[in-house]
Amino acid sequence: MSKVKNIAVLTSGGDAPGMNAAIRAIVRTGNYFQLNVYGVMYGYRGLINGEIMKMDSRSVANIIQRGGTILKTARCKEFFGYEGRQRAYEQLKKYQIDGLIVIGGDGTFKGALTFSKEFDIPCIGLPGTIDKDIDGTDFTIGFDTAVNTAVRAIDKIRDTAEAHDRLFIVEVMGRDAGYIALHSGIATGAEHVLLPERPTKIQDIINELQANERRKKLVNIIVVAEGDESGGANEVARAIKEQLPHFDTRVCILGHIQRGGSPTCMDRVIASRLGYAAVQALMEGKHHNCMIGIVNNQLHYTPLEKAVKARQGIDPEWFQMIRILAS
Ligand SMILES: Nc1ncnc2c1ncn2[C@@H]1O[C@H](COP(=O)(O)OP(=O)(O)OP(=O)(O)O)[C@@H](O)[C@H]1O
Ligand SMILES: O=P(O)(O)OC[C@H]1O[C@](O)(CO)[C@@H](O)[C@@H]1O
Numbered sequence: 001m002s003k004v005k006n007i008a009v010l011t012s013g014g015d016a017p018g019m020n021a022a023i024r025a026i027v028r029t030g031n032y033f034q035l036n037v038y039g040v041m042y043g044y045r046g047l048i049n050g051e052i053m054k055m056d057s058r059s060v061a062n063i064i065q066r067g068g069t070i071l072k073t074a075r076c077k078e079f080f081g082y083e084g085r086q087r088a089y090e091q092l093k094k095y096q097i098d099g100l101i102v103i104g105g106d107g108t109f110k111g112a113l114t115f116s117k118e119f120d121i122p123c124i125g126l127p128g129t130i131d132k133d134i135d136g137t138d139f140t141i142g143f144d145t146a147v148n149t150a151v152r153a154i155d156k157i158r159d160t161a162e163a164h165d166r167l168f169i170v171e172v173m174g175r176d177a178g179y180i181a182l183h184s185g186i187a188t189g190a191e192h193v194l195l196p197e198r199p200t201k202i203q204d205i206i207n208e209l210q211a212n213e214r215r216k217k218l219v220n221i222i223v224v225a226e227g228d229e230s231g232g233a234n235e236v237a238r239a240i241k242e243q244l245p246h247f248d249t250r251v252c253i254l255g256h257i258q259r260g261g262s263p264t265c266m267d268r269v270i271a272s273r274l275g276y277a278a279v280q281a282l283m284e285g286k287h288h289n290c291m292i293g294i295v296n297n298q299l300h301y302t303p304l305e306k307a308v309k310a311r312q313g314i315d316p317e318w319f320q321m322i323r324i325l326a327s
């Protein structure tokens with residue numbers, strides 16, 4: 001018999017499509033096993049301020065297909081301080097909550113780790129971020145939707161680039177990670193992909209653009225991750241225009257459209273599996289203070305201290321492939 005009776009769930013950091021599917025899975029699994037499930041509004045801010053409500057199966061009806069998060073989200077400065085976390089703990093005590101599920105990125109997990117150590121509250125993390133920048137999981141809730149949104153947008157940009165023989169520099173999200181850029185760039189046949197994981201050599205790109213011009217290849221798409229050290233699409237455009245002023249160059253920053261929208265099937269399935277597993281982990285008293293991810297299609301449990309920002313080395317072969325396939 002599970003000792004856990006009352007659990008809470010919150011979403012924190014940037015929203016990600018599929019968070020609602022995870023909330024739904026948590027509430028329905030919890031209710032099925034006769035737990036009380038509380039939803040905390042606005043992430044850690046709502047925990048500190050006591051914006052907590054009981055949820056039941058009907059309160060999560062018709063949300064699996066919706067982007068955003070019905071619990072809303074926030075980035076909360078007070079939670080960085082002990083006093084804020086103590087206030088949060090008092091709220092959990094008030095509702096007799098004995099397990100907390102946090103859905104967010106690496107920052108959210110750092111907060112949960114400190115909180116669980118200080119106040120002995122079991123926490124489970126679920127990776128919810130479009131950036132896919134977390135160790136211990138092959139996928140994060142939201143990445144697949146975001147990257148598909150970027151692909152659809154870049155396909156449209158290519159149409160107009162083709163019509164005008166233009167160079168387009170498209171900036172995609174990814175604060176410190178280039179996964180959205182890498183995958184959307186490959187999937188749209190981009191000529192270049194610039195990522196924070198690899199130093200950008202603008203001069204090499206300029207040389208290749210000139211070589212393309214000589215062989216009458218006049219349409220070029222460069223996908224830049226916002227976190228690339230070159231400073232983003234505007235900076236790349238400025239550097240290129242200095243040497244190639246005759247190129248008809250445009251910049252498009254995709255921005256937050258990548259965070260919204262109905263989650264893909266893949267994100268809904270990942271979120272449902274992870275939400276279901278999170279409740280089971282709390283009930284079984286196993287894997288406390290772990291993030292649950294998916295590795296090789298199996299659930300994978302990573303201690304929160306190791307569920308940190310991932311910066312994978314990207315094999316240089318990928319970049320060679322991008323150049324060959326775009327030639
Ligand atoms: N070191 C920390 N100690 C306590 N709380 C933290 C810490 N780091 C982050 N948090 C809490 O987690 C919140 C979310 O973190 P952050 O803004 O880094 O987003 P994230 O979870 O990494 O998601 P994403 O990067 O996808 O937007 C912070 O606003 C803060 O409340
Ligand atoms: O919406 P905000 O708070 O400006 O955050 C933007 C950041 O969040 C992310 O979308 C991740 O959630 C990053 O790709 C981006 O740098």
Ligand SMILES: [Mg+2]
Nearest residue numbers: 013105106107
């Ligand atoms: Mg983060």
